Amino acid sequence: MALLKRSFNAALLDEGDDDSSYPSKMPGSLARTTAPVAKMMRLWNYKQGSGLGAHGQGIVVPVKAINHGSTAGLGHCEKPYKNGLPGAPAPSWPAQDEWHESAAVSRALRLEPDCCEKALALLRDVQLQGDDSVETAEALAAIVESEKALQGKRTPGAWRAALPPPAVRHIVEQVLTPRMAMKAREWEPLWNPGCDDWLRPWIPLVGRLPESLYGTVEGKISGGSLDIISPWKGYLDPAHWEAFSRRHILPRLTGWLQQLRITPPKQIDVRFREVMSWTPVVRTEDMVSILEQEFFGKWESALRHWLLSARPSSGEAAAWCAGWKNLFAPELLDDERVLAWLESGVAMVDREAEDLSRLVCHT
Numbered sequence: 001m002a003l004l005k006r007s008f009n010a011a012l013l014d015e016g017d018d019d020s021s022y023p024s025k026m027p028g029s030l031a032r033t034t035a036p037v038a039k040m041m042r043l044w045n046y047k048q049g050s051g052l053g054a055h056g057q058g059i060v061v062p063v064k065a066i067n068h069g070s071t072a073g074l075g076h077c078e079k080p081y082k083n084g085l086p087g088a089p090a091p092s093w094p095a096q097d098e099w100h101e102s103a104a105v106s107r108a109l110r111l112e113p114d115c116c117e118k119a120l121a122l123l124r125d126v127q128l129q130g131d132d133s134v135e136t137a138e139a140l141a142a143i144v145e146s147e148k149a150l151q152g153k154r155t156p157g158a159w160r161a162a163l164p165p166p167a168v169r170h171i172v173e174q175v176l177t178p179r180m181a182m183k184a185r186e187w188e189p190l191w192n193p194g195c196d197d198w199l200r201p202w203i204p205l206v207g208r209l210p211e212s213l214y215g216t217v218e219g220k221i222s223g224g225s226l227d228i229i230s231p232w233k234g235y236l237d238p239a240h241w242e243a244f245s246r247r248h249i250l251p252r253l254t255g256w257l258q259q260l261r262i263t264p265p266k267q268i269d270v271r272f273r274e275v276m277s278w279t280p281v282v283r284t285e286d287m288v289s290i291l292e293q294e295f296f297g298k299w300e301s302a303l304r305h306w307l308l309s310a311r312p313s314s315g316e317a318a319a320w321c322a323g324w325k326n327l328f329a330p331e332l333l334d335d336e337r338v339l340a341w342l343e344s345g346v347a348m349v350d351r352e353a354e355d356l357s358r359l360v361c362h363t
Helices: 002-013 035-043 094-128 134-150 165-186 200-206 211-221 238-259 271-277 284-294 296-310 314-327 336-362
Strands: none
Touching: 094 134, 094 165, 094 200, 134 165, 165 200, 165 211, 211 238, 238 271, 238 284, 271 314, 284 296, 284 336, 296 314, 296 336, 314 336
16 A cells, blocks of 8 residues: 555656646556556556545645745744734736726716706806896806817816806806805715715816815814815815815824824734825825824834844744835835835844844854
């Protein structure tokens, strides 16, 4: 029986060298062993391609060799460390980015016919209420004429560009803004964060929130959550958004980073994840600035103390650094200053591992 097993195992080990498309060269083929052994196995009802055992439960495919690190022993395998930090994020494919861009364009294009229809209804209602001014009549005529621009293939903004500037100015300043001001005062951000009933439908025409309404809106959203605040990055012009961010968002993120506790080997405090969730609405330069002021020094200090006091394995320490890197938003990882800080942590781990290795060798 030992001879049979050795012959069968030899057949398995040779399997990778031949074309298994031929029956005589398939795994477990009797053609791979000696004639006496093959004859005996046939007498015992062995079927080619099956495994050994009463029920054919033995392996057929050869055991593959596994490469280990230079210092790893038999049975070693990499296991994830329970450090409270995420593993490597799923890769972002270019096709996904293109899809998001295409979806944004589609949403913008769908808003334009709705805005045109609403503008027609509003201007006709204004006339019915007694507004017989030339400006309103001309604006109504311009909206009717602009319907032609909505036909066929177009790009976002083509409809507004087809309207005469005086007509747009009259509609926005004299017709829309007074009504939007009343709606803004009644608006409850918690129930309607996207402003779906008073601002978003008019974006193709107004472009941005009218400046006269900034004070009302700022007072309502300044203490809001990310879901309430994030839409306003597109509704405010860049200068006003940057000012809003510096007054209301950055101080909040700074406070969270100041309160953050970094506790290797396991991270429990989740405030850093909350800070990272705000990255899309904050300028990268501003985010990097507060990270350098409030986070990286604390992070390096915690790592150094852990390495010196607990002497974790190099694998555990490297996994801890990698987990923190995985928490960073992609746009931050494109910044050289952020990468330099993270790489300095990895270098610290490498130095401690080298020092420990020299100490062990000396001992």
